[in-house]
Amino acid sequence: MSRIPVLTPETATPAQAEIFAKTVAKFGKNPLLxxxxxNSPAMMNSYLTxxxxxxDGRFDKKLARKIGLAIGEENGCEYCISLLAAIAKLQKLTDEDIELARHGKSTDAKEEALLTFVLLLVRHKGxxxxxxxxxxKDAGWSDEDVSEVFGHLILNFLTNYFWKVARTDIDFPVLRLYDQSKIARGNH
Structure with a gap:
């Protein structure tokens, strides 16, 4: 049971209904999270923007999903890793790609260097x-790439932390965290 109400078209205000329409247009559905x-149109509009x-940034969609999977696993967001794995599969990432990304790894050395950097940022709070x-940088990532990583951190931290508070049901095939202790506090 969600700790924050899951809005529906019937319970949404006109401003919230407008955001629902934007979300469906962007994602093809309105995921529970x-x-x-x-509930906050300002926050959800910020998320969508x-x-x-x-x-539209520097990283292709597959790499963006890998970054999100690494952050979601590290931050303990089962909803996020489940959602991102479902999207990643639609984008033709393999089960191996998904599992490696959740560990901050990749079959591509340059990608792995970026994922390692991302996890270091999360673990050491920047x-x-x-x-x-x-x-x-030595792995071939530019200053612009390094800077753009922070947008991915913000986007993923927003969804990771929001889910950990809201605890909506997971409306995608569920992946369980490798380390359940990362969400144990919220189970009480």
Whole structure:
């Protein structure tokens, strides 16, 4: 049972109904988490804008999903890894790609360097060493790429943390976290 109401077209205000329409146009449906995020039209509009800006950004959709899977696993968001895995499969990522990404790994060394950088940012709250920042650049990622990673962090932290508070049902094939302790507090 969600701790924050899951809005429906029947319970939505006119402003929320407008966001529902935008969400369906963007994603083909209105996932439960987004229906709950729409309790704040300002927040959900911000989410949709950031999502679109990053979709138009430097990273292809497959890499964006891998980044999200790594962050979602690290932050303990079962909803997010389930949603992103379902989308990743539609984008032709394999089960191996998905599993590797959840661990911050990739079959591509350059991608893995970026995923390692992302996980270091999450684990150390952005407090990285010179060597850690240089390593991602040495792998071939530009300053623009490094900067854009922060948009993906914000987007994923928003959904990860929101789900951990709201605890909506998962309306995608469910993936369980490798480390259940990352969501244990919220089960009480």
């Amino acid at each position: 987004m229906s709950t995020m729409t 950031l999502f679109q800006n990053l979709t 407090d990285l060493t010179n060597a850690e920042v240089q390593a991602v």
